[in-house]
Amino acid sequence: MTKKTHSIGELARELDITTRTIRFYEDMGLLSPERRGQTRIYTPADRVRLKLILRGKRLGFSLAESRELIELYNPDADNNQTQLKALLGKIAEKRAQLLRQLHDIEVMQIELDEAERRCQDAMRTADPSTLSGESA
Amino acid sequence: MTKKTHSIGELARELDITTRTIRFYEDMGLLSPERRGQTRIYTPADRVRLKLILRGKRLGFSLAESRELIELYNPDADNNQTQLKALLGKIAEKRAQLLRQLHDIEVMQIELDEAERRCQDAMRTADPSTLSGESA
DNA sequence: CCCCAAGTTGACGTTAACGTAAAGTGCGGA
């Protein structure tokens, strides 16, 4: 059975971040691992949270935004109807933001296509004297 | 004919950023508008560059990355074959990065779906006493 | 028992991306 908990070092190595980063996220309230004495112990759930944060980072989310996201995934038992409605609203917001990013990516992909085309055109029409030595 | 150049203030208003930001981008080498005396004059091309930077920001790109992107779109006449190959390589990198982001967005959308579902479940099963006053 | 690797808590340093305040320039209108 795949070991259920991790040390901070293990997590850091696996996710390719530093322990400092993990502790920082804890300071920011994004994680709250258990303790055995002083030592932090991370559950699979903590690992999931971390990966969620890192995914957020890859999309340009701030830690505050990632914290919001994490909270969205937690309809805690103590949420009343009003709070739940607010949650649904925030979910819709995030969704809209993702759609905007999708659009931005599409546009950027097209621009990259054009850039590549121009680049290849330039290679074909380039002065052959600038060839940098692959012919004997 | 739609006026061809813009003042820094016009651009700032249109793109919803500050003039400080625009000047900062210039300091970072992302823009180099013409001058009429001291005053900066922005061409449509400058405007395009700016929008490109802002799109990059929405996707979490740093200004350095945006500068790279801008350079990708400029197969300057003075690029030799070696440089052009390097450009194609960078274009491929950016493409890969965008694909990663696309994947991240997909995953996140699914997670939002689940979050929304859980949230609505919670609303249905919630203690009706927490209803905050919409029934007469 | 002692050491070392891996953990811990401070605390200060650093980088990116601007904000903000100060002090001056240039120009179209009353």
Next chain:
DNA sequence: TCCGCACTTTACGTTAACGTCAACTTGGGG
């Protein structure tokens, strides 16, 4: 002519997200 507004440069301040020591403690191996 003087006002006001938009522009300019210079320079210091700020926030987020860590990096980088320093000075501990702690559990297991020789």
